[in-house]
Amino acid sequence: MRPPTRHLRGFAPWIVPLLILLAWEASSRLGWLSVRILPEPLAVATAFWNLLVSGSLVHDVAISTGRALGGLAIGGGLGLALGLLTGTFRTAETLLDTTLQMIRNVPALALIPLVILWFGIDESAKLFLVAIGVFFPIYLNTYHGIRAVDAGLIEMARSYGLQGWSLYRDVILPGALPSILVGLRFSLGLMWVLLIVAETISAQSGIGYMTMNAREFLQTDVVLVGVLLYALLGKLADLVARGLERRFLRWNPAYLGVAA
Amino acid sequence: MQRDWIAPPAAGHAVQLDGLCKQFGDRTVLDGLHLDIAPGEFVAIVGRSGCGKSTLLRLLAGLDAPSDGELRLGGAPASARRDDVRMMFQEARLLPWRTVLQNVKLGLDAADAQARDALAHVGLVDRAHDWPSVLSGGQRQRVALARALVHRPRLMLLDEPLGALDALTRIEMQRLIESVWRERRFTAVLVTHDVAEAVALADRVLLVEDGRITLDEAVTLARPRAHGSAAFADIEGRVLARVLKEPAQAAIEQRSRLAA
Numbered sequence: 410m411r412p413p414t415r416h417l418r419g420f421a422p423w424i425v426p427l428l429i430l431l432a433w434e435a436s437s438r439l440g441w442l443s444v445r446i447l448p449e450p451l452a453v454a455t456a457f458w459n460l461l462v463s464g465s466l467v468h469d470v471a472i473s474t475g476r477a478l479g480g481l482a483i484g485g486g487l488g489l490a491l492g493l494l495t496g497t498f499r500t501a502e503t504l505l506d507t508t509l510q511m512i513r514n515v516p517a518l519a520l521i522p523l524v525i526l527w528f529g530i531d532e533s534a535k536l537f538l539v540a541i542g543v544f545f546p547i548y549l550n551t552y553h554g555i556r557a558v559d560a561g562l563i564e565m566a567r568s569y570g571l572q573g574w575s576l577y578r579d580v581i582l583p584g585a586l587p588s589i590l591v592g593l594r595f596s597l598g599l600m601w602v603l604l605i606v607a608e609t610i611s612a613q614s615g616i617g618y619m620t621m622n623a624r625e626f627l628q629t630d631v632v633l634v635g636v637l638l639y640a641l642l643g644k645l646a647d648l649v650a651r652g653l654e655r656r657f658l659r660w661n662p663a664y665l666g667v668a669a
Numbered sequence: 670m671q672r673d674w675i676a677p678p679a680a681g682h683a684v685q686l687d688g689l690c691k692q693f694g695d696r697t698v699l700d701g702l703h704l705d706i707a708p709g710e711f712v713a714i715v716g717r718s719g720c721g722k723s724t725l726l727r728l729l730a731g732l733d734a735p736s737d738g739e740l741r742l743g744g745a746p747a748s749a750r751r752d753d754v755r756m757m758f759q760e761a762r763l764l765p766w767r768t769v770l771q772n773v774k775l776g777l778d779a780a781d782a783q784a785r786d787a788l789a790h791v792g793l794v795d796r797a798h799d800w801p802s803v804l805s806g807g808q809r810q811r812v813a814l815a816r817a818l819v820h821r822p823r824l825m826l827l828d829e830p831l832g833a834l835d836a837l838t839r840i841e842m843q844r845l846i847e848s849v850w851r852e853r854r855f856t857a858v859l860v861t862h863d864v865a866e867a868v869a870l871a872d873r874v875l876l877v878e879d880g881r882i883t884l885d886e887a888v889t890l891a892r893p894r895a896h897g898s899a900a901f902a903d904i905e906g907r908v909l910a911r912v913l914k915e916p917a918q919a920a921i922e923q924r925s926r927l928a929a
Contacts, residue, residue: 565758565762566776568730569755569776570776579764586766660765660766660767660768660802661766
């Protein structure tokens with residue numbers, strides 16, 4: 410491929426967002442859009458800059474990221490552990506899977522009133538919501554990943570003397586990994602959704618707090634900064650998940666070209 | 670390509686099957702099967718689908734346990750763990766997340782030199798660091814052969830390993846297997862649908878029908894055998910006629926019984 414074409418292809422996805430941005434700026438300047446509804450992009454950028462300089466932006470993003478990752482660690486860790494358990498042992502599946510499938514059908518957000526009753530409105534409530542939301546994608550995909558490992562490969566490995574932990578490490582876990590990473594990617598998306606809701610309901614810090622505070626003072630530009638931050642953080646999480654896939658699934662034909 | 674092996678070639682196992690039975694539920698797959706295989710002998714088993722030939726191989730490999738009867742390897746009752754018995758499957762069954770070299774090393778600790786030697790033996794040492802997904806079907810089976818050889822098996826089980834290959838690759842693989850067998854003198858048991866393949870490779874061609882051996886044809890042609898020779902065609906024709914006869918007769922009998 411010739412370099413100019415590649416540049417163009419790299420640039421192409423950004424054409425539409427740029428056009429929207431230009432149209433937005435123009436309609437604000439022409440007075441078509443009220444500042445209360447949608448401030449001009451420049452004002453949003455200024456608000457972003459001011460928040461950054463004052464240090465409150467970094468503080469809020471750090472707090473929110475901490476909550477998100479904390480919830481992911483707890484919920485994802487439990488999901489992985491239980492998924493490995495029910496995927497590997499029939500007894501564990503018989504005992505646990507039906508219960509977990511029932512709980513899965515309850516939307517995490519429906520638990521909010523209960524969560525507030527249990528934890529009040531402090532940090533543990535937010536961690537709990539995020540954890541329970543990210544638990545199921547990782548649990549389900551781990552469980553199915555383990556179950557879907559090619560039985561022929563397991564039989565082959567057994568006949569080559571692999572058993573117990575070495576069979577698990579060399580055959581079952583790598584075989585389940587693509588599925589586990591799909592679960593992680595789903596979880597990363599859900600993680601932000603749940604955090605936004607949790608922070609919007611009640612918080613004394615974090616991006617959700619920042620936007621809710623700004624709403625009370627009619628600072629639409631700051632609200633928009635918050636919205637854009639969530640979009641950026643979500644994109645970042647997705648990039649991380651993709652990076653992990655490229656790193657750990659480089660043997661997979663779907664990633665071979667990328668890794669080379 | 671033909672490099673020297675570090676250790677002396679392992680001698681083949683004698684195989685004795687005495688009244689071997691295998692039932693799956695109500696279905697009897699092997700029904701009191703008797704068979705003696707001399708050390709270093711190459712035996713081919715032919716038969717229709719579902720005649721029990723693959724089950725026999727799985728019993729020899731220790732992947733299934735016989736329902737009744739005795740199985741002796743090298744004069745001793747076969748134990749559950751058979752480090753000197755290796756099997757090649759219909760599919761190569763390479764671990765896709767391991768490179769070619771790592772696949773050959775499966776179940777061995779720190780055996781880089783041996784694994785490379787085995788790969789050199791099948792002419793794939795230059796592909797050592799490739800992923801299995803970029804290899805052709807024939808190359809994958811060659812890696813599977815190297816993986817089996819590196820364990821210095823005394824009994825090599827071949828479960829239609831060439832069934833999925835194209836005609837030219839199949840003849841190449843037959844020659845490779847024959848040359849490796851002549852050099853290493855392991856005992857070989859090949860299950861195949863292809864009577865010509867059986868006659869080309871084996872010292873004895875066995876026919877399994879209804880869980881018993883119903884034909885034991887010695888093939889005394891000089892090696893390497895030319896597919897086109899009259900003697901070859903004569904044996905092939907005889908075995909093939911015998912394979913085809915039985916079911917056709919059974920169908921005629923059944924029809925006459927229904928008519929009566």
